[in-house]
Amino acid sequence: MLYPLSYGRILLLTISVTGTSSDLWHFPETAIETAATGRCYAPSVMSGPPRVYLETTVISYLTARPSRNLRVVAHQEITTDWWTRRRMRFELYVSRLVIDEASAGDGEAAAQRLVTLNGIPRLELTEAASILAENLVTGAAIPREAIEDALHVAVAAAHGMDYLLTWNCRHIANATMRNRIADVCAASGFEAPVICTPEELLED
Secondary structure, eight states: OEEEEEETTEEEEEEOTTSOOTTOOOOOHHHHHHHHHTOOOOGGGOOSSOEEEEOHHHHHHHHSOOOSOHHHHHHHHHHHHHHHHTGGGSEEEEEHHHHHHHHSSOHHHHHHHHHHHTTSOEEOOOHHHHHHHHHHHHTTSSOGGGHHHHHHHHHHHHTTOSEEEOOOTTTTSOHHHHHHHHHHHHHTTOOOOEEEOTTTTOOO
């Protein structure tokens, strides 16, 4: 079954886990079950390494040319540090939305982003995630003009990710929004991932 969902100017056709298609993305069975049924489970009870959903800004900072902006330089260095020393401690995931966003813009830069993303499992944008994204918008957790950000959060929550890693501090990693995001996710039957920047996920 295909579930159409429009974000920005892109129309997604998401594939139900009961269907069959050569385009079906591969990811852990537990993630498939959770996304398909809309059930929620606490990340803390899951075995194995913590699971991290990589939002597009992390990949952008990781692969971008060195900036002259001191704030951007700091983000680039922190992201590279996390990627080099810490990412092996986690199971990394992205989504089709991350791939689409990483493909946009300058061709050479986009190609480098896509090379970095190659091999990272992609989580499916399911009907449950689509509904949760709409709930995040209607629940005033994320502005409607930032529907793509709501989709990132929804996919991560629907698949039971432990962390959502992002440098989007306007609409996602925002202290004034995190509690509201968690409340809307809980009301929709999901546990929100811990939303943080690479700096916050650096361990001693």
